[in-house]
Amino acid sequence: xxxxxxxxxxxxxSQDCESLRKAVQGLGTDEKAIIRILGHRNASQRKKIRDTYxxxxxxxxxxxxxxxxxxDFRKAVILWTYDPAERDAKLANEALLQVIxxxxxxxxxxxxxxxxxxxxxxxxxxLEEDILRKLLVGLVSSYRYDKEQVNMNISISEASKLxxxxxxxxxxxxxxxxxxxMFECYQQNFGNPIDQLxxxxxxxxxxxxxxxxxxxxxxxxxISGLGTDEGSLTxxxxxxxxxxTMKIRGEYYKTNLVIGDTSGDYKDxxxxxxx
Numbered sequence: 001x002x003x004x005x006x007x008x009x010x011x012x013x014s015q016d017c018e019s020l021r022k023a024v025q026g027l028g029t030d031e032k033a034i035i036r037i038l039g040h041r042n043a044s045q046r047k048k049i050r051d052t053y054x055x056x057x058x059x060x061x062x063x064x065x066x067x068x069x070x071x072d073f074r075k076a077v078i079l080w081t082y083d084p085a086e087r088d089a090k091l092a093n094e095a096l097l098q099v100i101x102x103x104x105x106x107x108x109x110x111x112x113x114x115x116x117x118x119x120x121x122x123x124x125x126x127l128e129e130d131i132l133r134k135l136l137v138g139l140v141s142s143y144r145y146d147k148e149q150v151n152m153n154i155s156i157s158e159a160s161k162l163x164x165x166x167x168x169x170x171x172x173x174x175x176x177x178x179x180x181x182m183f184e185c186y187q188q189n190f191g192n193p194i195d196q197l198x199x200x201x202x203x204x205x206x207x208x209x210x211x212x213x214x215x216x217x218x219x220x221x222x223i224s225g226l227g228t229d230e231g232s233l234t235x236x237x238x239x240x241x242x243x244x245t246m247k248i249r250g251e252y253y254k255t256n257l258v259i260g261d262t263s264g265d266y267k268d269x270x271x272x273x274x275x
Contacts, residue, residue: 005040014052233262236248245274
């Protein structure tokens with residue numbers, strides 16, 4: 001369930017654009033007005049605002065926001081203002097393995113297809129061409145049926161295959177020295193330690209089984225310890241605000257920690273998206 005709160009009467013795209021224009025013109029920027037408008041509009045409404053702004057003022061709203069805002073607040077607002085498919089395509093282009101898994105596994109097949117199309121349009125190459133890991137290529141190139149239909153015979157059969165998988169066989173039948181040598185060969189051949197594969201598989205399973213738990217963990221990790229991982233915090237809240245943030249809040253109820261670890265307009269914007 002989403003957490004976006006929209007006004008009872010939503011202004012027209014033209015009215016919103018006029019208000020945004022006033023917010024970014026003159027001396028200083030009215031950040032509160034930007035939060036008040038964009039933070040309370042859904043993806044369809046934001047697209048109409050972007051298109052109308054371009055028509056009215058012959059400039060990109062994204063470009064204007066980029067020139068007027070700064071820091072983590074700018075990144076969060078711009079990510080939010082993008083079309084969701086374009087936003088995920090840009091995040092995928094950063095080549096963060098966990099982000100690509102999140103996009104591939106925690107969204108609908110229709111959205112993933114839109115992300116692939118947006119990626120090709122934005123970067124003049126396919127998403128598959130930019131992903132070298134075989135597991136990730138499999139995730140983004142497939143189109144999974146999205147209806148709640150389950151074939152129990154397939155489930156039973158494939159659960160058995162998982163249990164009998166080659167990695168289970170190897171780990172349970174080779175001595176520790178053979179396994180260490182295998183791990184070294186894996187790193188030499190594929191460029192990453194094998195425990196990174198384990199971590200990646202865990203993210204895949206979490207994103208499929210319970211996306212809200214995964215993103216609650218992303219938020220928890222982003223604000224724990226010294227300092228804040230603003231990139232992960234922004235990504236988790238912005239990309240899920242229209243999908244399942246209410247469930248994420250249920251999994252991770254300490255929203256007050258988000259308040260304590262952020263400040264200023266950045267904090268106000270994230271809290272607006274959190275409802």
